[in-house]
Amino acid sequence: MVGQENEVDAGFVALLRQDLRADQISVVAADLTTFAIxxxxxxxxxxxxxxxxxxxxxxxxxVVRAAAAxxxxxxxxxxxxxxxxxxHATAGCVVLNLTRMNQILEINPADEIARVEPGVINGELNNAVAMHGLMFAPDPASFKISTIGGNIATNAGGLRCAKYGVxxxxxxxxxxVLADGSLIHTGHRTFKGVAGYDLTSLFVGSEGTLGIVVGATVRLKYLPTIVRTLAVFFPSVQQAAAGxxxxxxxxxxxxxxxxxDGPSLEELDRRNGSNLASRGTALLLIQFDGLAAEAEEAVAAVELEKVGGIVSREDPQExxxxxxLRRNNRGLDVDAENRVGEDVAVPRSQLVHYITALxxxxxxxxxxLAVIAHAGDGNLHPTFSVPTFEPAGIAALNAALDESIDKALELGGTITGEHGIGQYKLRWLGLExxxxxxxxxxxxxxxxxxQGILNPGKAIPACP
Structure with missing residues (x-):
């Protein structure tokens, strides 16, 4: 064990030592700080x-049995x-890190499935199945570093959601692994199956509050061989939303x-030396894949020009x-007290109204304000910010955030499309x-x- 034992409950440590090596447990200050948030x-x-x-x-x-005891x-x-x-760590907790459980257990191209441990990186799974002409479709912006277990915990989405889902x-x-340390298996290897309650779907998106996912069987999709991309610039973000x-x-x-939107394009230009903002005030980045990609691209170009878009067909490299660039746009800065990126979703018919209200x-x-969106499914990530940590600015920021949530709900939307409730959004869950x-x-x-030991204070509010 690394660090001083007296910092941790001696009984808990004694139980852990029966099954874990010393290098699997740390109370070193740097580790506690790194993994606290x-x-x-x-x-x-x-x-x-x-x-x-x-x-x-x-x-x-x-670990779970020791925690329960x-x-x-x-x-x-x-x-x-x-x-x-x-x-985020909560009072008196132990952080259980699953990143070392990172094995791809099976790839079955005939059944179009893979079995993985929770610490497998999304991008690494995609690299492994690509040689079979397959892909794991969910692709959050963090796909190069985020784990499948984390994707499951939050029901993560990504850029391909418009066609392939979350x-x-x-x-x-x-x-x-349940809260008493027992192990259960839910679901099936088949694409269809309705035996009993759908516990698999219940655990997906539960943020580690109901059980700890230690393995997953995931469905793979065909890796497209034909891809066509349009960059369509508009004079206004409202026209882009209408597109x-x-x-x-x-x-x-x-x-x-x-x-x-314009501020998002300008920020990308500042950080990457690109010239996106010079091409228009708002951008729709559109990609079609599959055998019908060329035909759909042609139809899209015509329709978007009708609503004021300047269409550019991009070569594969561009x-x-x-x-x-789009993947890197969200998360340029970690959220802080003076900068918060939101994750609301509204019906697509309300995109124009919601962006105008924002x-x-x-x-x-x-x-x-800067607005980016998975526009295909109405999931927006507006980022509100103020330049300093002055109390008046923070108060204005929080007022804007509260109002943005109220407006999304008024338009028939939800307070989170793919990031989850976590700790931060508990204050708004009761509104929805x-x-x-x-x-x-x-x-x-x-x-x-x-006992309430699994990720307490997250996903759902405690009893009032």
Whole structure:
């Protein structure tokens, strides 16, 4: 064990030592600080009692059983790329790190599935299955460093959501360690199956509050051989949003349909030396794949020109550069008290109205605003910021954030499209869900985790 034992409950350490090596447990200050938070805004900063690295299912079971015996809360984490505080340490907790459980257990090209441990990196799984002409479709912006376990915990989305759906749509089965240390298997290897309640879907997006995912069977999709990319610039972000509806009316199906407003383009230019802002005030980045890609691209170009778009057909190299720029746009800076990136979703028919409302409220509150969006499914990431940490500016920022949530709900939307509730968004969950629904969720939590040791203070609010 690294560090001083007296910093950790002696009984808990004694139980862990029965099954884990010394180098799997740390109470070194640097480790406690590093693994205390993810990339979300910190509302309640706590250092964990210890950090534990599991390397097998048996390790996870041992840690959970020890935690259950002593009553120690567990916060499970992967790469820590979440942006809602779902992996923030809470008072008296131990952080259970699963990044060492990083083996691809099976790739079955005939069945179009893979079995993986939770610490497998999204991008590494995609590299491994690409040689079979397959891909794991969910692709959050952090795909090069985020883990499959983390993607499952938050039901992560990404750029390809418009066509291929989110993580839940790609998960067929799970191995889960429950709060008493027992191991269960949910789901099936088949694409279809309705035996019993759908516990697999329940665990996806539960943010580690119901059980700890230690293995997953995921569905793979065909890696497209034909890809066509359009960069369409517009005089205004509202016209770009209207272009999204024009594509829907034309019944074409992009695999990627991303929107970036003027401030987002300007920031990308500043950081990357690009010239996007000189080409227009807003951008729709559109990609079609599959055998119909060329035909759909042609239809899209015509329809977008009708609504004021300047269409540029990009060669593969430039297309890849633009997609990479877009992936790097969210997360240029870690969220902080004076800069918060949101994650709301609204019906696509409300995109224009919502973006217009965001711009108006930013001006009224005196805060800066940049809007990017997975426009194909109405999931927006508006980033509000103020230049300093002065109390008046922070108050204005929080007022704008609150109003942006209220407006999204008014338009039939949700407070989170893909980042999860975590710790940060608990304050808004009651605005979207009724007290009856919240009570039911608390009952489910109590059934799976009667001691309340699995990621407490996340995903659902405690009893009032």
């Amino acid at each position: 993810d990339q979300g805004p910190v509302t309640d900063y706590q250092l964990p009692l210890a950090v534990v690295w599991a390397e097998s299912v048996a390790d996870v079971q041992a 002593i009553g120690v809360p567990l916060v499970t984490r992967g790469a820590g790329t979440g942006v809602s505080g779902g992996a 993580t839940r749509d790609a998960v067929l089965a799970l191995d889960v 999204v509806l024009a594509l829907g009316a034309a019944r074409v199906q992009p695999c990627i349909l991303e929107l970036l 297309a890849q550069r633009l997609v990479e 711009e108006e409220m930013a001006v009224r509150h005196g805060v800066d 869900q009724s007290s009856e629904v919240l009570d039911l969720q608390r009952s489910i939590k109590a059934l799976f985790d009667p």
